[in-house]
Amino acid sequence: MTDPTAVTGPPTVGILYPGHSAEDDYPRAEKLLGDGTRLPLVHTEMREDAHRVDALLDIGGDEVLAAGARAVAAGGPLDAIVWACTSGSFVFGWEGATAQVAALQEVSGVPASSTSFAFVDACERLGVTRVAVGATYPDDVAERFVAFLARAGVTALRLSARGIVTAAEVGTLPADPVFDLAATADHTDAQAVLLPDTALHTVELLDALEARVGKPVLTANQVSVWQGLRLAGADRPRGGLGTLFAGFRGGRRGRR
Structure with missing residues (x-):
């Protein structure tokens, strides 16, 4: 219908x-x-x-x-x-x-x-409850994202925080560090890898990112x-x- x-x-x-x-x-x-x-x-x-x-x-x-x-x-x-x-x-x-x-x-x-x-609704759509998070943020900010996910029943099995202070700096990162961010953050038992920063260029890398880690990758943009x-x-x-x-x-x- x-x-x-x-x-x-x-x-x-x-x-x-x-x-x-x-x-x-x-x-x-x-x-x-x-x-x-x-x-x-x-x-x-x-x-x-x-x-x-x-x-x-x-x-x-x-x-x-x-x-x-x-x-x-x-x-x-x-x-x-x-x-x-x-x-x-x-x-x-x-x-x-x-x-x-x-x-x-x-x-x-x-x-x-x-x-x-x-991010919450995307995890729901994919049936994902266990994730790995590759964050560009400092630790204290990244931990707030993990807490937000937890409120929705999504558990971060691993959090990798890069400690980058400004969005402007994140926006200059080329593709290779983005791939490294996803791969470093990944956890064997995670159903998906999340990259939560709209300052990160990812839209043209999505299929390649998933090929790199062998599972769904959800990015902010x-x-x-x-x-x-x-x-x-x-x-x-x-x-x-x-x-x-x-x-x-x-x-x-x-x-x-």
Whole structure:
């Protein structure tokens, strides 16, 4: 039976992205999707580029996101909107991140989510409950992501944190360190490897990353795009963007 909520044409998903680092992953994703999907992106205000709790709370503040939502909506109608920042959502904790998304949805008037919840929903889609995490962040920030996953019933069997302070530095990393990050983080019993930083270029590496570790790899920009399409009613199998996009469905066990 046809889903009555599905969009009939190519969807438009607004992307709110802090600062400048790996925002070019989104036009690359548009190209790989190849179906006319639009991912208009607005750079939200980043007063300080730092993977530090106080700075991240500022980056993800309601006023900052509301301004971004109004700016991206000015470009035309949206089907969904995503706050494409993992650390700027999980740092608020589960309840705070939930309130953050609710406020964003109220301002935008369309289904909304954030990268942190996108990771949770992607794990749910794949039936994944045991993961390995390769984080670019300092330890204290990376541990907050692990705690966020745990709140959703996803256990991190290994956490590898690189301690990189700024998103700008992460955005300069070439492909080889990204492969190393995934391989170093991997754990034999992990069902997937998670790379939770939207400042990391990964969209064109997804299939190769999965070949390297031999299991699904979920990355921040990948799950952000997937979540936006899912919320827009355009969730269907697509190639070239990893197992998550290939249409595999594991056991439903989580929030939604």
